[in-house]
Amino acid sequence: MALSLFNTLSLKVEEFTPSDGRTVRMYSCGPTVYNFAHIGNLRTFTFNDTLRRWLRYRGFVLNHVMNITDVEDKIIRKSMELGIPMSEYTLKYEKFFLEDMDTMRMEKPEKIVRATEHIHEMVDLIEKLQVKGYTYDSDGSVYYRISKFEGYGKLSHHDFSGIQAGARVDNDEYDKDDARDFVLWKARKGEEPAWDAPFGAGRPGWHIECSAMAMKYLGDTLDIHTGGVDLAFPHHENEIAQSEGASGKPFARFWVHCEHLHVDMQKMSKSLGNIFTLRDLVELGHTPEALRFVLMSVPYRKKLNFTLESLQGAQTSIDRLRNYKLRIQTDKLAEGSNEAVTKLATEALAKFEASMDDDLNTAEALAAVFEFIRETNTMLDQGQFLEGNRAAALDLLARFDTVFDILEVKVAAGGMEDSAVEALIAERTAAKKAKQFSRSDEIRNQLLEAGIVLEDTKDGVRWKRK
RNA sequence: GGCGCGGUAGCCAAGUGGUAAGGCAGAGGUCUGCAAAACCUUUAUGCACCGGUUCGACUCCGGUUCGCGCCUCCA
Structure with a gap:
């Protein structure tokens, strides 16, 4: 079976190929940089990484864009409280985020772009929507009128036909004509950061940034758009309304959403005190690879129940994989090649690839590798694994590791030579x-x-x- | 209330209309001067519960129950 992904638009697993057959134009909603990323955030970004790596494994070229949201309510409030420029505040957390990505061995997208550096593109997009009649002004802010966009709700599969257009709803300080309408441009309030625009000084709404940046770098129609499940509505639904309203073309062919992570069966929350960051876990003595393994071992569409016990187990599993590799590299073996081993390696690789192709079933892919390891360890013990079999086993491990990336031990600086x-x-x-x-x-x-x-x-x- | 997802061994979990992958932990063993190492074997007569369809269901259908998600900011 060819590489297939679950598409939230159709609610089906569909075969994937980039529209030009070669380059995957992919956009991922990135972090809002107002705090350290927690392991739930990291699950989604690890999923992006897995998807990237598998697409490349399958021979596609990547053009992957991820945004950094560096202007937003919480950011504005916190930086004003601290009395520092907004960028000073966001740059700090952006740096932490990029460090965490690196520590977690996530590949960097081809482009990482900041919202504040694309205000111009956002203003242009809003103007385009104005011309086409999708917007209305209210007290210096600009809103998107969703009743104008047919098909609103097609991604999240919500039926909005019952919503009464024209029922004026007061929401915070902003006046909207319809409860579902969302803001494209927020009029400036007080001393908060603002940019000039034809419709008055203000700042962009959250949804417009992704539409503007995705279309700028990837064109009107993306191959894949990813994000956490919670973003499907309203964020991604709104992106569709904005982008398709402006371009008249489908915004993304595949929408792929990563499920949430729970801790001990519960949602992470401040009141439960169960929010972990990568740094928290490292302080507790766990390794970043162990977290990577845990996050990758559960298929992305399943809720992942995170426990410290499973994190511990992940480390043992990684050690077992590394020990096996070391054994293959160092054991003294008799000359020759055993057909039985060759066959096992071929089968393991086929199962590994088929599992990954099947909507990134990492659990099954992992099982294929472990099964091979158990079987060949026995053969090594019995002297049936021969010199000529080394290459096939190492090849399987290498292929596995192009996606999982956990076999290599990073030597700490100042370690013994x-x-x-x-x-x-x-x-x-x-x-x-x-x-x-x-x-x-x-x-x-x-x-x-x-x-x-x-x-x-x-x-x-x-x-x-x- | 609307829409949707899930309940598989102590823990994390895959999966299929034909008789339960894998990892961790536990138990036993091999190797070793010893071993904290490494490796092997073993561990669910049963897949939330109750009905139904079927030659046969964990897998399909109906109901019950428990947990969760989205519908408002959220990865």
Whole structure:
């Protein structure tokens, strides 16, 4: 089966190919930079990363754009409270976010774009909508009249036909003609940051930024638009209304939404005190890879129930994968090649790829790899895994890792050099041979403190970094 | 209230109209001077509950129940 994705528009798993057959034009709703990202945010961005990597695995070229929302109510309030420029506040959290992406081994989208650097494009888009009659003004703000847009609700599958147009609703300080109408341009209030526009000084509404930037960099029709499930309505619905209202063309062919993460069966919330950031988990002694593994091991359309126990388990799983790779690389093997192993590798790879193609079923893909590992470990024990089989096993692991990216250990700065490690191991081996076990244990402990773990195997000593 | 999703072993979870993947934990074992390492084996007569359809259902249909999501800002 070819690569397929669940499309929120059709509520079906559909086969995916970019419209030009080669380059995937993809847009992802990025973070609002007013705080550290929590693991729920990171799940969605990890999903983007998985999708990116699989699309590339399948030979497509990526043109992926992600926005940074750096102007928004909370940001304005906080930066004004602190008495600092808005950009000083947002740049700080943008930096933290990009660091977290890096730590989580997420690939950077081809373009990361800031809302505040595209005000012009947003104003242009609003003017286009004005000309086409999709807007109305109210007290210096500009609103989108959804009753003008046929098909409003087609993404979130809500029926808005019962909504009474013209029933004037007061919402906050803004006057809207219809409860569902949303603001395109907010009139300036007090001292808050504002930009000049033909319709008066103010700032853009949240929804217009994504439409403007996505269309600027990717054209009128995107191949894929992603985001968290909660964004489907109203954010993405509004993006459709804006973009399709202006261009008259479909805005995105595929809408792909990542489900939420829960902690211990509950929604993350301040009152429950169960909001974790990457930094929180690292402080508790967990690794970023373990979080990456947990986030990736549950298919993106399923709610993910996060527990610290599963995070611990993820680390053990990663260690097992790494140990296996080390074993394949270092075990002494007899000459020849066993057909049975070749067959297992071929089957495992086929199952891995078919699972990923099937709407990114990462759980099943992972199972294929673990199954192969268990079977071939047994064959290694029995001497049936031969020299000529190394390449196929390593190839499977390499392919797996182009998507999962957890096998490589990042050596901490200031760590012990390989040569120093080797020298100590040689000394320990000599001590062992002389039955000076206290000395050999001493060296083992010394290395352990430096983050080096030794394993005595029948083929000699094997070591790895923790 | 409207629309929608889900309840599979201690935990995280995949899956199919034909008799339950995988990972972690637990138990047993192999190797080892020892081992905190590594590896192997094992672990649900049953897939929320009650009916129905069927030769056969965890898988389809109906009902019940529990949990969750969107409908307002939210990944």
